[in-house]
Amino acid sequence: MSEMRLSATGSDRFKYLQMLVTEFQDTDSDEAKEQVLANLANFAYDPRNLEDLRTLQVIELFLDMLTEENENFVEFGIGGLCNLSMDRGCRDQILQSEAIPLVIGCLSSRREETVLSAITTLMNLTTAASRVQTINEAVLQCMLRFSISESPRLHNLASVFLQDCCTEEQVARAEAQMQGHHPTALGIPLPKD
Amino acid sequence: MAAPVSSWSTTEVYKHHEQQTICPSRPKYREGRRPKAVKVYTINLESRYLMVQGVPAIGVMTELIQLSALYGVVEEYRVLDEYPAEEFTEVYLIKFQKLTSARAAKRRMDEISFFGGLLHVCYAPEYETLEDTRLKIQDRRRYVNRTTKNKAKEEADQEEDHMKLKLSDPVPSLGTTSSGDDQMSSYNSSNVGTLSSSHGRYLEFPLLPLPxxxxxxxxxxxxxxxxxxxxxxxxxxxxxxxxxxxxxxxxxxxxxxxxxxxxxxxxxxxxxxxxxxxxxxxxxxxxxxxxxxxxxxxxxxxxxxxxxxxxGIGDTNEILIGPKLPDQPKMDMEDASLNTTADIIRNTLKKVASVPEVKPTDKTKATKARRRI
Structure with a gap:
C-alpha cells in the first residue's frame, strides 16, 4: 500500500523535497536545520528518491555539512552521503565534487555513528580510479586502529574495509609503518575541551 | 537454540539502544504519521539482529518469538540475561534471516503493548559478525543499484510507450507489438491503458512462463x-x-x-x-x-x-474433474460447541437441500457463511 502511495505521487514527492531544501536554506534556526537535514538524509535511504535529490543538489548540501562545527550537522550530512553513495550514479557525482578529503576528515569524529558512516561512504567511493585518493597511508593506519577497536561495529566495518578495499601488501606496509617511524593521527579524535 | 557465538556475548549498552526523545517542534508539513526522534538511518545502523526490551518476565518467550516470526524467519534468539533491564522485564535478542524481516518487525513491534509491557525494539548491529556486516552492505548496494537501474529503465519504457501510443493506430494489435519488440515492452504496451504507474515497477521483473x-x-x-x-x-x-x-x-x-x-x-x-x-x-x-x-x-x-x-460451478477453486464429493468443505469455528452447532445446521440444510427447489438458498447460505471467515 505504501509503495503505491509513494509512486503514485512521484511529482508531489519532488515538490516536498524541494520544500525541505528551501526551508533548510531559508531558516535561521539550527534546530529546524537539523530536522530537515535528518529528513533529507533519510529520504536518501530510499533509492527511488535519489534522482530527485540529485536534481536538488542535495549532494552538495550534505558535503557542506561535513565542515560544520555542529556535530549533529556532520553526523546527518555524512549519514546522507552514506545513503546516497550506495548508488553508482550518485557515487560518481560525489567523486566529482572533491568529496574524498572531507569524508576522510569525518574519520576523526568523536561520534561513532559519524565514523561508521564515513567508513561506509569511503568504501562506496572506492573505485579503480579513485583508489589512490581513498586509500592512503593515513586511512590505512586509521582503519587498522579501528579494526582492533573494542566496539564491535567499528571493528567489523574497518575489518571489512581492510579486507575488501585494500590489498594485503597495502595493509602489511601500513602495519609496519605504524610500528615504525611514520604514525599518523587520523581517526584519533581530539579530546573534548 | 544454538550455543551462543562469541559475538553474542556483548552486553554493553550502546547509544543507539536508547530511545531518543521525540521531536515535538516540527512544523505541520514535516510531521509524520508517528512522532519520531531526529535521527538518520544508514545501513550501518540497520541489522538483522533486533533487541527487544521491556518484555515482561512472565515466561512469554514463545509468544514473543511467535510474534516476531510473523515478519520473517527467526534464525536465533535468546534472553540477554546480562543486559541491564528494567525490573520484572527481560531483554531479548532476535536474529532474523533477512534484514527486511527485521526492519518490518522493528516497525511493527516497537512501542506495542505486549502482555502488559511496552516493547522497545531497536537494531543491534553490534551482534553482527564480520561476515554479516559485509553481506549487509553488499546486499544494500546491490539493491540500490538494481532499483535505480529499474527505475531508469521503467521511465525510458514509459516514454517509449507513450510515443508508441501516439504513433501507432488507436487499436494496436498484439501481433504487431510483440513481433516488433521484446517481451517486456510488448507486455508494457498491452497494459498501458489499464495498469497504473504503481504497477509499472513490477513489469521490470522477468516474467515467468506459466506452469x-x-x-x-x-x-x-x-x-x-x-x-x-x-x-x-x-x-x-x-x-x-x-x-x-x-x-x-x-x-x-x-x-x-x-x-x-x-x-x-x-x-x-x-x-x-x-x-x-x-x-x-x-x-x-x-x-x-x-x-x-x-x-x-x-x-x-x-x-x-x-x-x-x-x-454449483462457481464456488470452487479446484480443477473440476470427476464426480464431486457431496460434503461441504468444513470450517473450523475454533470451538467444540460452535463446531457441533455448525454441524447441526449443515446437516439440516443438507436435508432441506434434497428438495431441488430449495437448493439455491442452500448454496447461497454456504457461500455467505464462507465469506465471513
Whole structure:
C-alpha cells in the first residue's frame, strides 16, 4: 500500500523535497536545520528518491555539512552521503565534487555513528580510479586502529574495509609503518575541551 | 537454540539502544504519521539482529518469538540475561534471516503493548559478525543499484510507450507489438491503458512462463466442451478479481488474462505461439476503456459468477474433474460447541437441500457463511 502511495505521487514527492531544501536554506534556526537535514538524509535511504535529490543538489548540501562545527550537522550530512553513495550514479557525482578529503576528515569524529558512516561512504567511493585518493597511508593506519577497536561495529566495518578495499601488501606496509617511524593521527579524535 | 557465538556475548549498552526523545517542534508539513526522534538511518545502523526490551518476565518467550516470526524467519534468539533491564522485564535478542524481516518487525513491534509491557525494539548491529556486516552492505548496494537501474529503465519504457501510443493506430494489435519488440515492452504496451504507474515497477521483473498445468486440464478434460472451459477458467480467476477489486483501479480480467495466456507459448514456441495468441478469441487488443465501462463489466461479471455459483460451478477453486464429493468443505469455528452447532445446521440444510427447489438458498447460505471467515 505504501509503495503505491509513494509512486503514485512521484511529482508531489519532488515538490516536498524541494520544500525541505528551501526551508533548510531559508531558516535561521539550527534546530529546524537539523530536522530537515535528518529528513533529507533519510529520504536518501530510499533509492527511488535519489534522482530527485540529485536534481536538488542535495549532494552538495550534505558535503557542506561535513565542515560544520555542529556535530549533529556532520553526523546527518555524512549519514546522507552514506545513503546516497550506495548508488553508482550518485557515487560518481560525489567523486566529482572533491568529496574524498572531507569524508576522510569525518574519520576523526568523536561520534561513532559519524565514523561508521564515513567508513561506509569511503568504501562506496572506492573505485579503480579513485583508489589512490581513498586509500592512503593515513586511512590505512586509521582503519587498522579501528579494526582492533573494542566496539564491535567499528571493528567489523574497518575489518571489512581492510579486507575488501585494500590489498594485503597495502595493509602489511601500513602495519609496519605504524610500528615504525611514520604514525599518523587520523581517526584519533581530539579530546573534548 | 544454538550455543551462543562469541559475538553474542556483548552486553554493553550502546547509544543507539536508547530511545531518543521525540521531536515535538516540527512544523505541520514535516510531521509524520508517528512522532519520531531526529535521527538518520544508514545501513550501518540497520541489522538483522533486533533487541527487544521491556518484555515482561512472565515466561512469554514463545509468544514473543511467535510474534516476531510473523515478519520473517527467526534464525536465533535468546534472553540477554546480562543486559541491564528494567525490573520484572527481560531483554531479548532476535536474529532474523533477512534484514527486511527485521526492519518490518522493528516497525511493527516497537512501542506495542505486549502482555502488559511496552516493547522497545531497536537494531543491534553490534551482534553482527564480520561476515554479516559485509553481506549487509553488499546486499544494500546491490539493491540500490538494481532499483535505480529499474527505475531508469521503467521511465525510458514509459516514454517509449507513450510515443508508441501516439504513433501507432488507436487499436494496436498484439501481433504487431510483440513481433516488433521484446517481451517486456510488448507486455508494457498491452497494459498501458489499464495498469497504473504503481504497477509499472513490477513489469521490470522477468516474467515467468506459466506452469504447464494451468491450462491443459481444462483443454484436455474430455467431459468439458469449449464454452465450459471458458466458464471454468473465468470462475478460476474470480478470486484474483476479488483481490484486485480492493485496489483503486479495477483491472479487466479479460485484458489481464489475455497477455498472460498468449505469452506462455511465446516464450517457448516463438512465431507459432504468436499465431495462436492472435487467434485466441479473447486476446483483446489493448485499448482505452472508460471507467464506467470497467464498472459495468465488473458488475456483469459478478452477476455471471453468482449465477454460476447457483449451478454449483462457481464456488470452487479446484480443477473440476470427476464426480464431486457431496460434503461441504468444513470450517473450523475454533470451538467444540460452535463446531457441533455448525454441524447441526449443515446437516439440516443438507436435508432441506434434497428438495431441488430449495437448493439455491442452500448454496447461497454456504457461500455467505464462507465469506465471513
Amino acid at each position: 504447464p498445468q494451468e491450462v491443459p486440464p481444462y483443454r484436455h478434460a474430455p467431459s468439458y466442451d469449449q464454452s465450459y472451459f471458458y466458464q471454468a477458467n473465468k470462475c478460476r480467476t474470480t478470486p484474483t478479481e476479488d483481490k484486485m477489486g480492493s485496489l483503486p483501479n479495477a483491472i479487466d480480467t479479460k485484458q489481464q488474462q489475455a497477455p498472460k495466456a498468449s505469452r506462455a507459448p511465446l516464450y517457448t514456441e516463438g512465431d507459432k505461439g504468436l499465431v495462436k495468441s492472435v487467434n485466441r478469441p479473447y486476446a483483446a487488443p489493448p485499448r482505452f476503456v472508460p471507467r464506467t465501462t470497467h464498472l459495468e463489466n465488473k458488475k456483469r461479471k459478478m452477476v455471471e459468477v453468482s449465477e454460476d455459483s447457483l449451478f
